[in-house]
Amino acid sequence: MDSSLAYGTFWAIYRTDQGSFYGFVFLIFRRNLGKSGLRVSCLGLGTWVTFGSQISDEMAENLMAIAYENGVNLFDTAEVYASGRAEITLGNIIKKKGWRRSSFVITTKIYWGGQAETERGLSRKHIIEGLRGSLSRLQLDYVDIVFANRNDGDKINEMLTAMEIMEAYSVARQFNLIPPVCEQAEYHYFQRDKVEVQLPELYHKIGVGAMTWSPLACGLITGKYSDGVPECSRAAMKGYQWLKERVNSEEGRRQLAKIKELHLLADRLGCTAAQLAIAWCLRSEGVSSVLLGVSTADQLLENLGALRVDFISQLFSSHINNFIDALLGNKPHSKKELRA
Secondary structure, rough: OOOOOOOOOEEEEEEEEEEEEEEEEOOOOOEOOOOOOEEOOOOEOOOOOOHHOOOHHHHHHHHHHHHOOOOOEEEEEEOHHHHHHHHHHHHHHHHHHOOOHHOOEEHHHHOOOOOOOOHHHOOHHHHHHHHHHHHHHOOOOOOOOEEEOOOEEEOOOOOOOHHHHHHHHHHHHOOOOOOOOOEEEEEEEEEOOHHHHHHHHHHHHOOOEEEOOOOOOOOOHOOOOOOOOOOOOOOHOOOHHHHHHHHOHHHHHHHHHHHHHHHHHHHHHHHOOOHHHHHHHHOOOOEEEEEEOOOOOOHHHHHHHOOOOOHHHHHHHHHHHHHHHHHHOOOOOOOOHOOO
């Protein structure tokens, strides 16, 4: 682990939708965003699905307050989330709280801005106009990081490859522009290749860090889908039929069986399955921050508990890592490892 990381705990009280909560508050440690000088909390708060859609604005404000007071300084959104309402909610909360703009980091994403052809994509026109729209909804003068939500290729949902990021870096250097500093990628027990094979090479060569999302695989890792799809779950929401199909698939059932074993491991380590999964993501080289997606204060406080000192030290041991790799059976290998 980076020796520059700092953390601490203290007692506090929070008001949640289930009543008052007393317990430890976790001061989040910081990491550089890739090899840039920007310091971000190793856990960030995402707004996909939740802000402006699944949860009320009051709950969103409560989550933001808890996160910020616990040392989270990274908040991620996108122009497409809830058709722009996520950015509006986020902006209203920031304005209401009156936090110093220099004390937090805002990232947003550009691609799907509207219905017209000129309102989506990565043309110069939409990058400029889309970002202006985001700034207006966020009520901010600037955002710290702008991501391309996908590339302009022909394949649906195609993300930027390591080669494309390297090419963008070379072009930026050639014309004395600011090069890419970070890439967002899905990362959890069952999605490992990009973060563990492709991005570490970029981290070492050009300093690009990884900001990862969905550490709980859309809730699958928590075990909530072990006995079917609950009515209040994300897989039951309109527009998430793909997640329901994934849960009910043969592969989904195999994953749920492995998750049961991981729950037993979490019990032995004295943590929850969610905390184990989040800390596991943080162990990976080049991961600057893991984005959390939560809908309640209790979920957020549980996830922040992944940073407990005693637990983190155990997870970073080779014994635990080897056990998890053997159970999952999907550890990716770099070209160098395969040649060896």
